[in-house]
Amino acid sequence: MIHADIGSFDLENSRINDVLRGDGEITISFKSIRFKSNKHQVNEELNAIVRLSNVTSESATQHLGGGVEKSAELSGCPIDTVELASFENGTLNLQGYKKNTPWFCWEISALSITIEWGGNRATAT
Numbered sequence: 001m002i003h004a005d006i007g008s009f010d011l012e013n014s015r016i017n018d019v020l021r022g023d024g025e026i027t028i029s030f031k032s033i034r035f036k037s038n039k040h041q042v043n044e045e046l047n048a049i050v051r052l053s054n055v056t057s058e059s060a061t062q063h064l065g066g067g068v069e070k071s072a073e074l075s076g077c078p079i080d081t082v083e084l085a086s087f088e089n090g091t092l093n094l095q096g097y098k099k100n101t102p103w104f105c106w107e108i109s110a111l112s113i114t115i116e117w118g119g120n121r122a123t124a125t
Contacts, residue, residue, distance in 0.1 A: 002050070002087045004123060004124055007035055007036050009034070010035075012083060014033045016081075016082065025055060026055055027050070028052075029048075030082075031047050032045050033045070047117065048116060049115070051116065052113050053114070055108060055110045059071075060104060061105050062103070077098075080097065081100075082094050091107055
């Protein structure tokens with residue numbers, strides 16, 4: 001869940017369409033994230049872009065079971081189906097599947113996170 005001044009964005013059970021990296025920024029294109037407005041009691045399903053600026057670290061691991069994990073490839077998208085998501089202290093943590101293979105964890109720390117959808121924009125708090 002990512003909280004912003006206008007509401008909250010739930011990335012769980014969403015799909016990642018694309019990831020772009022460059023100049024200290026990671027842009028993730030999501031399909032079907034849920035948005036709950038602070039002003040309206042309406043939940044919407046959105047296609048949105050999460051933009052992480054001034055990225056300070058990025059890592060991805062695959063959990064193989066039995067406490068065994070290995071580093072996962074960071075080129076492209078380490079996860080395509082998000083099952084669990086959290087945002088705390090400037091770190092976005094996404095967990096889920098890549099090409100139907102479990103269990104991957106992708107962590108990105110950044111100084112700024114914005115969510116963009118349909119001409120709107122919100123900053124994570």
